[in-house]
Amino acid sequence: MLLNHLKVLIFCFLSYLLKPLEGGPGRKLPVLKPLENSSPVLYIGRIPHGFYEKEMEAYFGQFGTIKRLRIARNKKTGKSRHFGFIEFESPEVAKIVADTMHNYLLFEHLLQVYVIPLEHVHPRLWKGFNYRYKPVDSLQIARERHDKERTLEEHRKLVERVMKRDKKRRKRIEAAGIDYECPEIVGNLQLLPKKIKFED
16 A cells, blocks of 8 residues: 555656646846946045045955045145045945945044945046155245345345335334334345346
8 A cells, every 4th residue: 555655656756857848937037226326436524633545445445345545635735634535346335335434433533424426426536546645845945935046126026025014014113102213124225136147
């Protein structure tokens, strides 16, 4: 009896395996929703002091591959302006970073992280992004401007400006009721400057 049942089961199983394949309705693939914002560029605001390019690259590199990174800097001093931009390889990673790091407390600063839509990304945003800033030596520039050779006309204008300032200073001293005799300016007495550039 048991043997008969076993035979029937084996027969049903083999007939099922050897049954020719029939074409049925195809499986429906899930509909993928397009990303709301497919931009891989992030704006990062309120960047704390000391959290610069190297540190940002190391920190945000844990989320995914960074293509470009830029911190806005003062052109004159080279100091950070406390905001910057990061571009990731994929927009999905950028979205995750924006959701995770927005209002994240870092060195007593709440980071402000937003995804920038592609239409708002300026074409010159990444111009010179890997440029390492060399601060301007303003003292050297002022020194060169002061020591440059002047023509007679330039020297005359310089002396006029100095005399005009001196005149204002004398009037302020008199208006304050101070009895003071101001010394004469030596440059006014000299006919020629120390360095003169003669024109042919």
